[in-house]
Amino acid sequence: MKKKGKIVIGVVVAVVIVLLLVGPLSVWNWVPTLKKPLVTYKVGALLSVTGPAAWLGTPERNTVRMIEEEINEAGGINGHPLEVIVEDTVGDATKTVTAAKKLISKDEVLAIVGPSRSGTTMAVIPIVEEAEIPLISCAAAEAIVVPVKRWVFKTPQKDSDAAIRIYEYMKEQGISKIAIITGTTGFGDQGRGQLKKFASEFDITIVVDETYGPEDTDMTAQLTKIKASEAEALVNWSIVAGQVIVAKNMRQLAMEIPLFQSHGFGNVKYAQTAGEAGEGIIFPCGRLLAVDTLAEDHPQKEVLTRYKEEYEAKYNEDVSTFGGHAWDALYLVIEALEEVGPDRGKIRDYIENKKGFVGTGGVFNFSPEDHNGLDKYAFEMLAVKDGKFVVAE
Template identity: 40%
Template sequence: MRSFLKNIGTSVLAATLAAGGLLAATGASAQQRPIRIGAFTATTGGASFLGDPQEKTLRLYVDKINKAGGVLGRKLELFIYDSAGDARQAVTYTRRLIEDNEVDIIIGGSATGESMAVIPIVEEAQIPFISLSGGNVVVEPVRKWVFKTPGSDRMAVSKIYTDMKARGFSKAAVISGDGGFDKSCQKEAVTVAKTMGIAIVADEVYAQADTDMTPQFTRIAGAKPDAIVGCGFGLGGVITVRNHRQITPQIPLYFTHGVGSQQFVEGARGAAENVRITVSPLLVAEQLDDSDPQKKTLLEYTKEYQEKFGEKPAAFGGFSYDALHIALAAMQRAGGTDKAKVRDEIERTKNFIGIDGIFNMSPTDHMGLDFNTAFRLTEIKNNGWHLVK
């Protein structure tokens, strides 16, 4: 698949405030080399529903911040490659970002497999890497140079099981794909169930290339679970809800954040109705209480994205919003782009109100999100997202 490089950046204005509360310096420092932001996202291909809003978000805010004066008196320069969700491409572009583009930080990895593939490279190069992948395995165990912004699949399945128990359910079936994110989610679904008193009565897997999951759902029906937990994303998630509607419509279906976009709902063609999904609060921002500390940031992001691209942002775009702003705030605190200092400051991120939650990172937690703010439980009604309270 064709790959492309976009180099984004406009001239620095000698000025005031950068977006996200980042102060821009003035004077001689404005003549320094631009701050180089490296990125790779699955802008095309099967995971484009993840990568497209991530790429658009990076482009939007690099431009916005530059127009506001940049950071530390320096403009931002964005080098972004389309990995098409391919781990091999991700490796190639990560090396290029480090060796040819000489970037100061890397943001990317729309899919968990991509992030896992590049971790050895960024660790060896000692460059900060903020992943956009959902799998726990990206930051567990903690690696010195690796961080991530999406909430974890462990948090997602924990929220699902909490709701199941509130509804009197005690038996679950799990259905997942064979990709990196799916495997991580499936592992957590099985592990967390043991600690929360949920019995897993069926554990089914499908290949990413499968176009029908009738055999899996037939076996699930025979196991008689109280509810089904879907671990997957993309086309696999769409096929899952369609087959569920055909074979096991009487059994409540849950999904984690891998399907957190309107594209999933529209692709399901009505089959997603009544499905409960753990998602970023972005998708239900207007339904949040006015006292919610994230609401202002969520609504501003939605407005700015929609004005620029003529569509509402998917939850996945918030991953790159948070990654970019956390990185730039760290650079400001570090007083520059020294990679070791920036890494240390990312790790010291405290009370950062982002799209995906309120971040508090530490040497033992390179994600920094908590159960309460990382996800909200929603239910699809009339093809829309509705907060479950």
């Protein structure tokens, strides 16, 4: 009896596996009759919903789902329902490439929002350029749009502008010798490059240049080195855990110099996780997180308030700038669809010439030379005070 049961289960497992193998390659796709007429507008989204950058992809996914629902409840785009097909990239280049090809050739989407990370964006650029499909990346690296690629746009502010804003602020404070510490991820590495590139322009000397792995849990060794140097400020450029651990480790070492973070710090949860150690951190950031302090007539006020309130009501968690990048990207596509209809080439042209698009990241002015459309003033320098973000003096 027991043996027989085992065999049955084994056979079932085998059958399931065979089905799984055959499934995605299944004959269904060769049957042309099931194809629906093209009434639904399909938009793809490549987001790192799981994996090491899940903290980035999850608010992005929540945001596009929320927008999809809203649009469809309001009757769609010119009557066409909107379908956003979210593919999880796991933050991995290989998986992103496959997912991009699925969106392009199987789902036949009109445009792609994402990927979430700089590295995965770089990996899919050749594919979207070849397939001629507009891609609006949610990743930070300037290299995504410099040099300009015909089909590639991005909504987050450029990392070069983040570095420039940090340096401008330092100049005002009379800081000239700094230390930098960056995570060895695409984001941290690009940030390190920008910090080194612009330092001399602002007469800033980088006296210590340290790195750490994305999964490291203790940076006191690097920080000890920095403490012993003559650095007057420290810039940390990394993602999640690293940003909090550096702050905590600095407190442990009783380091008095100010800590600057990158725009990767754009979630108030990080400041709360850092607790006391997070007080006084200064970083460049979109205005989303300081919306309460904006003047009523600020051009972004309405959009930011709306996004923040809707997101926080729906998901019961703090809004982050990361979800905002997806908000900007998807609404750009929606607006283009509204104006020019379901034509990939026209969508691209529309976005490229779009001026005065009010998003969460700033007011976008795209042009054939600028596929990001934001300048350095899209950043505000924020500081952590009592576990909240306020505009830095």
